[in-house]
């Protein structure tokens with residue numbers, strides 16, 4: 137990558153879940169004016185790209201991922217002029233704004249679906265996926281919804297079933313109908329013309345389903361817990377022809393200067409990299425890479441995952457890594473508070489665009505909720521596994537300060553989800569005053585990434601550290617070589633590295649100890665410690681390491 141690399145290669149992506157970031161009007165739900173009020177905070181975090189979960193008009197059955205109008209703002213979040221102001225204020229600070237695009241399904245309240253449902257001969261009928269009941273009655277095939285139950289809902293009025301891989305209130309659009317993609321591209325045009333910097337495209341691999349509607353095969357490895365996992369989704373996701381559709385979306389986006397297309401894809405490395413496109417890179421700029429969320433938190437496993445992804449990346453493809461989002465348990469809950477720093481150091485020192493989730497910079501934890509307080513549809517539809525599938529715990533309001541409602545909403549307001557019990561102590565204000573806090577560390581780490589071209593764009597090479605729990609790698613460019621050492625365990629470790637240098641300069645430790653020169657032979661990693669060091673100029677790594685990895 138050259139110094140002229142794109143903003144989306146250099147930048148750090150920060151996901152804002154709008155409902156939970158900042159309420160400005162006292163309804164207990166975050167809004168656009170609230171986000172605007174917090175932009176200086178985001179700027180000060182050294183993040184560059186803000187991705188907003190959906191803000192479009194929606195009946196909110198899936199909290200905005202059920203879109204009733206792709207070209208407007210839900211009044212809950214504000215007005216179009218609030219949006220224009222947000223975009224201008226983001227750009228004024230030199231940052232970028234990426235919107236969520238949800239093309240796979242609309243809301244059942246979208247005028248397209250209302251028309252489609254109105255009559256079998258309505259011109260919009262085939263914009264959605266309608267089928268007759270099976271010959272003996274019941275759903276047309278065995279397809280399942282991610283959120284529990286069948287992927288089909290019967291419409292009494294027209295005597296047919298429509299398909300939905302999520303809620304019945306999220307009917308799936310039919311991209312085999314020639315008018316549907318152009319209609320969705322028109323929606324993209326609306327935002328691109330406004331100057332939005334790109335889209336994170338929801339469930340991009342699911343846009344096409346089997347035209348023969350064949351049953352999906354049983355999953356022999358099913359553990360009996362989530363019904364959705366009882367089948368192998370070979371006919372509803374990642375069909376070969378979806379790549380052609382994605383290429384059309386990307387070609388359309390490329391009609392505007394320098395915009396970004398991210399795809400949401402939960403796939404292993406080998407399948408994921410296909411979504412960059414072949415060697416022409418004509419699909420997603422960044423197919424979201426969720427391996428750091430999904431893999432066991434183990435140094436050897438993570439090294440394997442990173443090395444494998446680096447090796448599989450098509451020529452010219454740019455890597456990316458994600459540590460959290462609104463669908464996954466929070467980072468600090470998954471790996472623990474101490475390892476959360478190590479994980480952030482990993483995310484922010486790997487090669488490729490990093491994506492982080494709001495609140496993870498202060499070590500926010502999942503907020504355990506009784507079923508009576510849960511709102512997320514997969515939890516309500518599958519109460520017996522609500523604790524596994526409910527996503528409310530990771531979507532609770534941002535913790536800003538020690539005031540009532542932690543600064544998320546005015547005193548006396550009832551926030552849409554409860555705040556964490558520890559919000560009066562775990563918050564931005566208390567951590568901002570302490571350079572050694574999780575927030576202090578996060579800012580130091582993002583500042584270092586920004587200051588060091590080797591981190592933003594240099595090569596990556598893993599090293600054998602000859603110690604369990606230690607993941608070691610180099611990031612380097614012509615100017616400098618940095619050594620990253622991460623201790624994934626709770627034991628003190630003494631890495632033995634294949635480096636000829638006697639000493640290196642500590643630039644940053646997760647423990648926030650002072651920068652100093654350290655002897656490489658006597659290097660000690662404390663439990664849960666990560667370090668970034670600068671090797672002396674002209675440092676040589678043994679050839680075998682660089683060739684063999």
Ligand code: GLC
Nearest residue numbers: 198201238302338339462463
């Ligand atoms: C994506 C979103 C998730 C949503 C689903 C259906 O996975 O991230 O929040 O429920 O798509 O739109």
